[in-house]
Amino acid sequence: MEPGFAEFVASRAAALFRTAVLIVGDRHAAEDLVQSALERTYRHWGRVSAMETPEPYVRRILANLAVDHFRAVNRRPVRLLDHDGVAPDHSPDVDEHDAVIRVLRELPPRMRAVLVLRYFDDLTEAQVAEVLGIAVGTVKSQAARGLAKLREAMASQEQEERTA
């Protein structure tokens, strides 16, 4: 095995998986995507490992794989809360959490990827643009539209709670 690859996988695979599972919403698909992204990375590891920070390269492959995954299979809606049943929900407000995640999974795949990279991975708009290979302006507009939809979902949830 190429030097440094095992250490990279050990240190970064979990974070890549968490990003993938938020974008595709399915544990098994996310696992496959991370596996594929790392395999492709390994084939170019000689070049990738020479980079100052290899992770953006891998994350770029992963994000594009995740978006493409949904282009191929988005005829079936992802089941909400299709979890492993292992870890408990730590969200302080399960209803709000579910409402937001439900809307998130109904967003177009690239818009969802923008939100996950921006607000979960805490990338800057420029970094998100680099990862997804799109213009910064596109990141801004996709994020704004996605947030607007999530905001609507939260508002509806609050309205339901008030009337209940």
Added chain:
Amino acid sequence: MTDIEERLPAILGAEADRHEVPVFSARAIAENAGRKGFRRRPVLLLAAIGLAGAAGATGAVVAAGGHGDGDRVTVTFKGGGIWVSHTPPKVDAVLSWVRSRVRAEGLKDVKVSMPSQDPPTIVVSGHAADLPRLRMLRLPGAMSLIEMERSAPADSTTAPVMDAKFCGGGGLEYGITVPVCDENGHVYSSFIEAGDSLHVTEAHAEQRRPGPGGWAIVARLDAAGAVRYASFLATVAKAQDPGEVAIDGYPVAQWVPGQPQPAQTGVIVSEPVFTEQQAKDFAVILTKPMALPEWGDVTVTVTPGG
């Protein structure tokens, strides 16, 4: 109310915590990477960037060569047993459809069987390295309209050109942005934006150019799709970026500004770069899979071996 922008990181973090992180083996990844020395559907990508023919006159899909025999997995698709029609489809028809899907995916060494019609169950086995694509075999193909966005490199003072060519870089890779170069060697990134998939009401293969690799896919859209396609062609004609039609994200037809546009009748004709078998397989997977059962809730099980 705290704005969603402030609360979203915590919500996403909680959602991510609900999924157990699998163990990734660097050794297994490295071994798979070594075995998977193939490029998925390079002919289609080459067609999209104007290099059709450079990959060989027949336009054949490159085989997934180099796999060993000991790394197989079996994927079982088991439906909920609910039939929309009262007559279950014939097993042979179902298997024929899935095999077309296998060929269209460029998969090799795949075994397909249907051990039960009620509940509908299809079993496929293939190389473990192909697992993501094996999981997709029960799904019909998705035809999408794509607007490509080509951005110039930071150090370029020239605008992207429409006839830019594939220029290698990291090699043709499924799922990452395709690098293209202009005649001065400037590298551009090409990003694809796709809308929802179109509903194809009928599709068939037609030979549009002499030779074994001169077959095209002809797909007729429903009324809504025809309107979207007409709008797409109008946009492409005005835009600075080219437009494409793709099946499962892979370009099969390309239009660039200035090119003569096809008749806007809701019929999409791919570029004639396929073999007869390839074109027929794509046509099969694009149409409503009449041979496949209505699945209900599907359970997908992956087991080693096969």
